[in-house]
Every structure is written in structure tokens, then in C-alpha cells.
Amino acid sequence: xxxxxxxxxxxxxxxGKSTIARALAKKLGYLYIDSGAMYRAVALYFLRNDVPFQVxxxxxxxxxxxxxxxxxxxxxxxxxxxxxxxLNDENVEEEIRQMFVANHVSKVSTISEVRRFxxxxxxxxxxxxGIVMDxxxxxxVVFPQAELKLFMTADPVIRAERRLAELQGKGMNSTLExxxxxxxxxxxxxxxxxxxPLKKADDAVVIDNxxxxxxxxxxxxxxxxxxxxxxxSNSAD
Numbered sequence: 001x002x003x004x005x006x007x008x009x010x011x012x013x014x015x016g017k018s019t020i021a022r023a024l025a026k027k028l029g030y031l032y033i034d035s036g037a038m039y040r041a042v043a044l045y046f047l048r049n050d051v052p053f054q055v056x057x058x059x060x061x062x063x064x065x066x067x068x069x070x071x072x073x074x075x076x077x078x079x080x081x082x083x084x085x086x087l088n089d090e091n092v093e094e095e096i097r098q099m100f101v102a103n104h105v106s107k108v109s110t111i112s113e114v115r116r117f118x119x120x121x122x123x124x125x126x127x128x129x130g131i132v133m134d135x136x137x138x139x140x141v142v143f144p145q146a147e148l149k150l151f152m153t154a155d156p157v158i159r160a161e162r163r164l165a166e167l168q169g170k171g172m173n174s175t176l177e178x179x180x181x182x183x184x185x186x187x188x189x190x191x192x193x194x195x196x197p198l199k200k201a202d203d204a205v206v207i208d209n210x211x212x213x214x215x216x217x218x219x220x221x222x223x224x225x226x227x228x229x230x231x232x233s234n235s236a237d
Contacts (some may be wrong), residue, residue: 005147010149020134022082031131036134037074041085042117053107070087071089099172119141137196147228148205150204160183
């Protein structure tokens with residue numbers, strides 16, 4: 001019997017991390033956790049409740065109080081065949097994908113109190129293994145012991161074009177310039193923050209999907225997963 005593993009998927013904004021992580025989880029029968037959605041949900045709560053999180057006005061006491069009021073969970077929607085994000089029992093899946101949330105999520109994620117709050121929850125979800133989680137620091141901070149670490153990257157313009165198509169497909173208005181600026185700013189903030197910056201784990205496998213089709217990158221990632229699962233099962237025998 002195969003021994004379940006933890007698969008960490010990290011990388012830059014709009015590199016298809018969620019798509020590949022969700023597909024791997026479905027194929028392997030693993031639990032999928034979108035860590036980015038958790039940070040987006042916190043950002044949404046802060047924005048809705050006027051929590052002072054901007055650097056120039058940051059109030060750590062107010063932030064910690066707000067975090068104590070936040071409950072995030074994922075529920076599988078059979079009708080659409082995927083899980084959705086719930087914030088305090090409200091389905092916020094669509095709202096957290098809006099640009100007004102995307103423009104603030106990296107700033108929220110630089111706050112150490114927020115990171116500790118969410119990392120603790122994320123680690124608890126992975127205690128039984130059999131999990132695929134994507135984000136910025138999954139292989140370096142959340143699950144440094146993960147058996148398989150993937151690091152996704154792609155040309156910034158290609159990433160912006162893909163993200164724009166996704167937004168337009170959901171009826172959201174934006175321009176390529178706006179999306180590209182948002183991605184580059186998020187990458188800059190995520191890569192330079194003091195607490196758990198975005199970086200490739202030393203033992204991560206890099207997948208540059210600039211010129212890969214969704215099927216090609218999925219098959220590549222799945223092959224890596226099967227190799228690690230087999231290796232893990234053999235070492236457990």
C-alpha cells in the first residue's frame with residue numbers, strides 16, 4: 001500500500017499553482033488546501049472591518065483581535081466539482097478573487113501575526129499527510145519536511161495574460177497593464193518581506209510552465225509525485 005506524502009507547491013503569482021495542486025489532489029485522492037485563499041480571506045475581513053493593517057497605520061492589537069474573530073474553512077461544492085472558501089460560514093470564493101483583495105493580500109501576508117495564525121492552521125491540516133498545499137512558503141516554512149516540493153515559475157507577461165483571461169472569464173474588468181503591475185508588486189513584496197519570504201526550497205523541483213500546456217505540466221508534476229510516493233512506500237517497507 002502506498003504511503004501518503006505531503007506535496008508542497010510554491011511559486012510566483014499566477015503560475016498555475018492552485019490549478020496544478022488541485023489537479024494533483026484530485027488524481028491522488030489527497031486533500032487540497034489553497035493557502036493563498038486563506039490569506040485572501042483574512043485580507044477581505046480586514047478590508048470589510050477597517051482593520052488598520054497598512055504599514056503606516058498598523059495596529060497589532062486590533063489585528064490580533066480581528067484574527068480571533070476569523071474562521072476559515074473549505075467546503076466541496078459538488079455542483080462545480082471543486083472546493084470553495086468560507087469565511088465565518090459565508091461563501092467568499094468569488095469575492096476574494098477580486099482585484100481589490102488581490103491589491104492588498106501581499107501587504108496582509110507580511111504581518112507576522114497573520115502568518116503565525118495561518119501557518120498553525122495549515123500545519124494542523126497536514127498532520128495526517130495525504131495533502132497538497134500551494135502558496136509562497138509551503139516548502140520552506142509550513143511543511144519543510146514535505147516529501148515533494150514543486151516550485152512553479154513562468155514569464156511575467158505570460159502569467160499576466162493568463163490571469164487576465166481568468167478574470168475576464170469571470171466577468172471582471174481589468175487591463176493587462178493593471179494585472180501585470182499587480183503581479184510584479186505582489187512578487188516584490190512576497191520575495192522581500194522579512195517574515196517567510198517567497199523563495200525556492202533547496203530541494204524543490206522547478207517547473208517553468210511558460211511554454212507548457214496545462215496537460216504537459218500536470219503530467220510532469222504527476223510523474224514527480226508518483227516517484228516520491230513510490231520512494232516513500234519502499235522506504236517504509
